[in-house]
């Protein structure tokens with residue numbers, strides 16, 4: 001299957017399947033997650049992400065651990081490392097962002113991933129993170145959280161080398177991508193803002 005077909009199928013999946021299978025769970029307010037309890041915050045996000053977006057792409061079970069380095073996803077091990085200095089919103093965001101790489105890994109073959117531009121992959125992961133976070137019934141995130149999430153992570157891990165080949169995208173674009181995902185999820189898959197197509201489907205050059 002060529003790359004274009006895969007992208008088409010993925011876009012179709014996001015557009016048609018997400019509203020059906022992704023958003024049917026009715027919110028349960030019986031368990032409210034304490035944003036200051038980092039351990040349970042991470043576990044809740046990973047559990048919920050695997051029930052929604054992870055399930056959609058048949059992602060394998062992922063494990064995570066605390067590390068002192070910047071957060072990372074290790075595809076061959078299905079492993080995520082999260083920095084214990086991240087708390088609250090920035091921890092929620094980095095967890096969802098790294099899980100989004102797991103979604104991408106499950107979605108695209110190695111060959112297709114190699115063809116993709118790193119900045120586009122990262123911005124798509126930011127958008128997916130927004131969809132994951134806004135689809136967790138136990139926690140409410142809103143589009144205004146995007147700026148704070150990105151600001152903390154962006155300045156903390158320093159990704160301001162715009163001409164570096166591994167550049168993750170400007171802070172402005174990252175916030176737009178994340179906000180677009182948060183809006184899409186919050187509207188239960190109904191609302192796609194102007195940036196959804198640019199960042200979320202990965203067609204950044206269109």
Ligand SMILES: [Zn+2]
Nearest residue numbers: 097101122125
């Ligand atoms: Zn990333």
